[in-house]
Amino acid sequence: MIAIVNYGMGNLFSIYNALDRVGAGPKIIADPKDLAGADGIVVPGVGAFGSCMDQLSGFEGVLRKAFDDGVPMFGICIGMQVLFEESEESPGAQGLGWIEGKVVRLPDGVMIPQMGWNSLAIKRPVQMFEGISEGDMFYFVHSYYGLPKDRSVIAATTEHGVEVTAAVVKNNLFATQFHPEKSGAKGLKILENFVRSTRC
Amino acid sequence: MLARRIIPCLDCDLQVPGGRVVKGIEFKQIRYAGIPWELAGKYYEDGADEIVFLDITASHERRETMTSVIKKTSESVFVPLAVGGGIRSVEEAREVFNAGADKITVNTSALKRPELISEIADKYGNQAVVLAIDAKRRNTPEEGREIVQTPEGPCWFECSFYGGREFTGIDAIAWARKAVSLGAGEILLTSMDRDGTYDGFDIPLTDAVSKRVRVPVIASGGCASPEHMLEVFQKTDASAALAASIFHFGEYNIADVKRFLKERGVNVRV
DSSP states (O other): OEEEEOOSSSOOHHHHHHHHHTTOOEEEEOSGGGGTTOSEEEEOOOSOHHHHHHHHGGGHHHHHHHHHTTOOEEEETHHHHTTSSEETTSTTOOOOOSSSEEEEEOOTTSOSSEEEEEEOEESSOOGGGTTOOTTOEEEEEESEEEEESSGGGEEEEEEESEEEEEEEEETTEEEESSOGGGSHHHHHHHHHHHHHHTTO | OOOOEEEEEEEEEOSSTTOEEEEEETTTEEEEEEOHHHHHHHHHHHTOSOEEEEETTOOGGGHHHHHHHHHHHHTTOOSOEEEESSOOSHHHHHHHHHTTOSEEEESHHHHHOTHHHHHHHHHHOGGGEEEEEEEEEEOSOOTTSOOEEETTEEEEEEEEETTTTEEEEEEHHHHHHHHHHHTOOEEEEEETTTTTTOSOOOHHHHHHHHHHSSSOEEEESOOOSHHHHHHHHHHSOOSEEEESHHHHTSSOOHHHHHHHHHHTTOOOOO
16 A cells, blocks of 8 residues: 555645556555555655644654655655755754755745756666656756755756755655656656555 | 746636637637547647646636546646636635646736735745736836837736726736735736737737746747747747647647757757
């Protein structure tokens, strides 16, 4: 079972439909204890860093356990940003901190939010990028981006005034700043790769 | 660098079950083009970067038809969906977001009650609010208007509402600025002078708005060929070009248009 964590932020329709399309048979999970036994966990995200972390707090323990147990996990957009320790968007709010570093605002002078299709520079040829080529475009909507201390976790970047972290990978955890569920066939391909990783 | 987007627009008449896509000429004559979710699916397969649905009947009673169209579409279309037409409150916006829309476009209701923009933006984010403007050239430059230079002389642009049936006296560019300050994350800018004429986008209008506001501008009205899209991307900072008829009636395929643009140096997703 692929679980979509429903922590009350925004609609999960798109991610549900996209996972369903690639054969995941997804389930939307609102109660943390129902996450036990999931083969894969998707953490979507809409809204601001601080309110996301507030809403997510009930899930923090089970998510950490799943991460430590090696359950494949996929964070999307704010679902990627909350993996970091903190964010300029919500000073004082603590992130999950699974990735060292902070989330910073896009530089002045570029269009904020970055909204639209941008191309990937692939830094690590991870399994999630099977069937994805350098320069393929994905759909981004965001004003902040993660800056990891250890740059080796960066799986891909994109360019929007600065080099922007577009995807990170750490053990069984993969996360994208872009929205694979809104990125056409290439986005579905990444989700399909994720679903496959839950079945080995 | 962000790609320039190609956006097909589905003007939906929701007075029949499942709705139907229609196309008006100069906001009047109507032609039938297909079933909304089927056309959306075709455009998605062809490489549309986003799809806009406008309820031309703008009727509260038809909201359920629109939400079912969006639900059905989002089962098989995996690019952003924008939905507009008669959305008057956050409550109504929520129904449409919950059906799978990523963005709401507002026009008449925001002109009548500008706070609607902030209300939706506060709840769903600026990127989720698209302000649609129907702008008409006025060739009588007046004091206090935002003047635009055109080959035909200086002019200003007046906002229309109720689907082009009434005029507001409001300066379109001033309204765009105000809407952005209230939280609109994008402007869908339709030239009423060009809409349905097949003469190409209104370049001075598109250029002026995309230079004077800091959010993406979607050029709309008048597109009849890939050359028109090339022109608007070469001569203005428009982030996207919207078209309806040229795709609806099989004249051009989105994939071919994007290839045409890419070959001529426009950064598009192919």
